[in-house]
Amino acid sequence: MKLLDCPVIGKRPISEFDYLGEVRVPPSQADELVWADYVFNRKGAPGVLRERWYHRPTGRWFVFDRDTLTDEIVAVVDAADVRYEEPRYEIPA
Amino acid sequence: MKYRLDPQPLEWIDRSESMSFDFEGQRFSGFKGDSLTSALLAGGQKLLGRSFKYHRPRSALSLANHDVNALFQSAEATNIRGDVTPVSEGLKLRACNVNGTLANDKDTYIGLLSRFLPVGFYYKAFHKPKKFFPFWERLIREKAGLGEISTQWSAIRQPKQYGFCDLLVIGAGASGMQAALTAADAGADVVLVDENPQIGGSLDYQLVNESDAASARRQLKQRIAEHPGIRVFTGHYACGWYTDHYVPLVGPEGIIKMRAGGVIMATGVMEQPAVFRNNDLPGVMLASGAQRLIARYAVKPGQRAVVLCGNDEGYRAALDMIEAGIEVAAVVDLEWLDKRGHWAEQVKAKGIPVLEQSAIYEAKGKDALKAVVVAPFDGRSCDSGQGKTIRCDLLLMSVGWAPAAQLLYQSGSKLGYDKKLQQILPRELSPGIHACGRLNGAFTLEQRLADGERAAKEAVAQLRGKTVETELTRFRDDRAHSHDWPIIGHPKGKNFVDYDEDLQLKDLINAAKEGFDNIELMKRFSTNGMGPSQGKHANMNGIRVLAEITRKTIDETGSTTARPMFHPVPVSALAGRRFRPERLTPMQAWHTANGAKMMEAGRWLRPEFYGAPAQREQAILQEVQAVRSGLGIIDVSTLGKIEVMGPDAGRLLDVVYTMKMSTIKQGMTRYALMVDDSGVIVDDGIVGRVTDDRFYVSATTSHADAAFRTLSLKIQELGLNVRLVNRTGSLAALNLAGPASRKLLSTLTDVDLSEESFPYLGMREGTLCGYPVRLIRVGFVGELGYEIHMPATAALEIWETLIKAGKPYGIRPFGVEAQRVLRLEKGHIIVGQDTDGLTNPFEANMAWAVPLKSKPWFTGKPSLALLQARCQRRLIGFRLPKGYNGELPKECHLIIENGEMAGRITSIAYSPALGRVIGLAMVDLPLAESASALEVRVDSGAMVTLEPCPTPFYDADGARQTADLTEVA
Structure with a gap:
């Protein structure tokens, strides 16, 4: 994929986009291991990954489901579907 | 030009313009339109080069750059490919793989040693004994490589273009021309590209004497020339296929980066040599090579020819030779004559002897072909006992084709071997990719035209979003045009599979015996297909040989990958x-007019200091002193400037920055530290509250875009009701700093600057020189100071007004370097200089900016909670003794403790205020806390002792940032 079919303005070169990787939501509860897993580990297996992309010229964020094997965008996801509340927990040191 | 024929109907040469050039010190001339190879052959120069390994004599083979027998160099250039480089007046060429002279190469003896240089010898020999390796290395370096590079080169700049089209048709032969026309007729915007200087492809050399081809040629060319929907790029080659049909077209003037909606590959086929002893002798040519030579350049390839046929095309070539006045001594057919069509009948009718079921067992001659030995052939090997010698100076090989499928492979399309055609053909095409013509197995003119039309219709339908059932196989021929084993063993070898690398049949057999019996392994071990031709004439036979050895099918054997760029660019x-x-900031013109030395800061240019480069140190010192004692002014327009508005603005800033921002009082600012999820410092700046639901945020120069992106991401992640405006470009900013700053500013603004109404860290809106501005009391440089944020359009006027009004106070513009010294005296860090990609706030002595207890959440909080007790290093201040005049440590010099690295200097400068060198260093714990002296290793290797000391170095209680104490009268 070198052209990304932007849901708002159509096909644009991916050089206009920043790639932020998979959509990650902080765990709702965490101990040290769970938190470290959230901070440092990423999904690497091929398959459909829910990702955030940022279109710099328009300053817009997008959430796409992309098949990392075929490099195809399978779905445009509504950002509201991946919203979260900021958690409020303490992790005992 | 003694081998030049009478004018040919389609010749490329312009006989009215002749050009002369030198080759190996001898004068040659050619016509405009000649290639170097054709001009040399026309002048009787048959010997064009020496082979890479054995220095064997070589001459033209394909005339299509599918081999590098004709590889030249001039004083300016190497790798000049004779087949495709046009002659130009005054060229001075040399053959490039010659020791001595081309005719008398001193390295031909290497051929006699070939028995001692088995395949892969350089992987095995020369390692032992180790002490001899330098000797061998020197020798190999001398012998290896093609040509000499001139160090007297000059940079050649070529323009780059971007192109767009609906359909890109690669290859302008019969099927490609037809495809382009059909698609353009259907309304598509078509680009037709061909590497040759003229369109026509094999129509113009292989079918040059066919009457039905003549009318098709005339019509196709004329219609293409007149069609408004077709852009033709001749002399351009599509060097690779990249995702989403991005195909760079490389031409003499430069590169066109073509983005197509779809691609029709009509790239045709490349003729493959037969493998037999001495198949590389000058005079042994591909049949299509000889046809090119005659049709394009009107050059006679020889006097007396033998044609080796594994297909019908060989008979066409034999007829073409007769047409050109060459005596055809015999046609040698690998199979029975009754398999052949009407061209064979015509040959027979002319009384040419045809030797059926026979092959060339070996070619004879020292520096050029003198004769061939023909022997009965059973499809796998020759009966050498019944060899018959035929005198000739030209042998044409017409035994089969390999698809020019490099781009097709790159597009991810699947190909497979077709036993009926004995050729690798497309099986499954990637979306938007189409194939037609001989590449797709359509061989007769009728088939090729019909296949081009079919591919174009399918391509246009697909472009318009229709699902198309491809009829890829519909117009394929039903008979073979390649022989499945045009390979003849010989006990004495020298039967070459790869001409570039001098690889003989036995080399491949030995490679397989040694276990390199996978096509990719064999390629790398033997280097088959790794020379400058990249396997164009060698891969197909390599695959056939390996399949035979391993008793596998061609499909099971597979093919190597032709990566982009498949052709040298x-x-x-x-x-x-x-x-x-x-x-550039709005003050750029003023900076340069006033002697600023500019430096890069992220994407911006900023003044480093003002003054002559020779007076750098002195200028920085004076700038620092101006700020400390009177008044300084610095352009800080490069800071990130973001307006954050909306009911959730406070909540957003609370999440993004470590400290609580929602509690800032209106008209006040707070230091803002940003960390990532792992607790690493990524940015700092200030947050000011303009109104209840409106904040003004600044970020560091290099992180401004990222800070804006982080803020906007959090808005989406949390679904906040916040609006952001990035004002980095629309607002300019300056910092007016020094004891006199308030006095000066008060004469120019309506804002009440008194300490009570506008305290340290306060932010006020008002006017300055009649423009709306935002004033912020900041303390980065440690003096009374005001950051003035103003419309970019007003910035230069305000700047100049301040400079003029500041004259009585000795105002001096200062640059980034002076600011670095000033902030260092205050112990303020610069993110990215005093911190690195792993530094957390505790290490940077900023625990005060991490409210773990009082704030329920912010990005990175859990990480920092865990890191607080695990701090491993710390940023500390240090100083050198007053009057130190030894070698100065520099930033990034290492602190050494007991021979181990224990830290590094992050900032260091001479402080005029303290009269000594001060700095910051990131030092491992517990050394950072306990050491009374640190040893740093400087450039010379000497050790310098640093004395740790508390920060800030200057004005520790911050008294000077309060106006009343410092104000000058």
Whole structure:
């Protein structure tokens, strides 16, 4: 994929986009291991990954489901579907 | 030009314009339109080069750059490919793989040693004994390589173009021309590209004497020339296929980066040599090579020819030779004559002897072909006992084709071996990719035209979003045009599979015996297909040999991958000016007019200091002193400037920054530290509250875009009701700093600057010189100071007004370097200089900016909670003794403790206020806390002792940032 079919303005070169990787939501509860897993580990297996992309010229964020094997965008996801509340927990040191 | 024929109907040469050039010190002339190879052959120069390994004599083979027998160099250039480089007046060429002279190469003895240089010998020999390796290395380096590079080169800049089209048709032969026309007739915007200087493809050399081809040629060419929907790029080759049909077209003037909606590959086939002893002798040519030579350049390839046929095309070539006045001594057919069609009948009718079921057992001659030995052939090997010698100076090989499928492979399309055609053909095409013509197995003219039309219709339908059932196989021929084993063993070898690398049949057999019996392994071990031709004439036979050895099918054997770029591309077509926009502040013109030395800061240019480069140190010192004692002014327009508005603005800033921002009082600012999820410092700046639901945020120069992106991401992640405006470019900013700053500013603004109404860290809106501005009391440089944020359009006027009004106070503009010294005296860190990609706030002595207890959440909080007790290093201040005049440590010099690295200097400068060198260093715990002295290793290797000391170095209680104490009268 070198052209990304932007849901708002159509096909644009991916050089206009920043790639932020998979959509990650902080765990709702965490101990040290769970938190470290959230901070440092990423999904690497091929398959459909829910990702955030940022279109710099328009300053817009997008959430796409992309098949990392075929490099195809399978779905445009509504950002509201991946919203979260900021958690409020303490992790005992 | 004694081998020049009478004018040929389609010749490329312009006989009215002749050009002369030198080859190996001898004068040659050719016509405009000649290639170097054709001009040399026309002049009787048959010997064109020496082979890479054995220095064997070589001459033209394909005339299509599918081999590098004709590889030249001049004083300016190497790798000049004779087949495709046009002659030009005054060229001075040399053969490039010659020791001595081309005719008398001193390295031909290496051929006699070939028995001692088995395949892969350089992987095995020369390692032992180790002490001899330098000797061998020197010798190999001398012998290896093709040509000499001139160090007297000059950079060639070529323009880059971007192109767009609906359909890109690659290859302008019969099927490609037809495809382009059909698609353009259907309304598509078509680009037709061909590497040759003229369109026509094999129609113009293989079918040049066919009457039905003549009318098709005339019509196709005329219609293409007149069609408004077709853009033709001749002399351009599509060097690779990249995702989403991005195909760079490389031409003599530079590169066109073509983005197509779909691609029709009509790239045709490349003729493959037969493998037999001495198949590389000058005079042994591909049949299509000889046809090119005659039709394009009107050059006679020889006097007396033998034609080796594994297909019908060989008979066509034999007829063409007769047409050109060459005596055809015999046609040698690998199979029975009754398999052949009407061209064979015509040959027979002319009384040419045809030797059926026979092959060339060996070619004879020292520096050029003198005769061939023909022997009965059973499809696998020759009966050498019944060899018959035929005198000839030209042998044409017409035994089969390999698809020019490099781009097709790159597009991810699947190909497979077709036993009926004995050729690798497309099986499954990637979306938007189409194939037609001989590449797709359509061989007769009728088939090729019909296949081009079919491919174009399918391509246009697909472009218009229709699902198309492809009829890929519909117009394929039903008979073979390649022989499945045109390979003849010989006990004495020298039967070459790869001409570039001098690889003989036995080399491949030995490679397989040694266990390199996978096509990719065999390629790398034997280097088959790794020379400058990249397997164009060698891969197919390599695959056939390996399949035979391993008793596998061609499909099971597979093919190596032709990576982009499949054809060599001059660096000048790729290299170029980087597109690197620079941002300039509104005060740029003033800075340069006033002697500023500019430096890069992210994308911006900023004044480093004002003054002559020779007076750098002195200028910085004076700038620092001006700020400390009177008044300084610095352009800080490069800071990130973001307006954050909306009911959730406070909540957003609370999440993004470590400290609580929602509690800032209106008209006040707070230091803002940003960390990532792992607790690493990524940015700092200030947050000011304008109104209840409106904040003004600044970020560091290099992180401004990222800070804006982080804020906007959090808005989406949390679904906040916040609006952001990035004002980095629309607002300019300056910092007016020094004891006199308030006095000066009060004469120019309506804002009440008194300490009570506008305290330290306060932020006020008002007017300055009649423009709306925002004033912020900041303390980065440690003096009374005001950051003035103003419309970019007003910035220069305000700047100049301040400079003029500040004259009585000795105002002095200062640059980034002076600011660095000033902030260092205050112990303020610069993110990215005093911190690195792993530094957390505790290490940077900023625990005060991490409210773990009082704030329920912010990005990175859990990480920092865990890191607090696990701090491993710390940023500490240090100083050198007053009057130190030894070698100065520099930033990044290492602190050494007991022979181990224990830290590094992050900032260091001479402080005029303290009269000594001060700095910051990131030092491992517990050394950072306990050491009374640190040893740092400087450039010379000497150790310098640093004395740790508390920060700030200057004005520790911050008294000077309060106006009343410092104000000058």
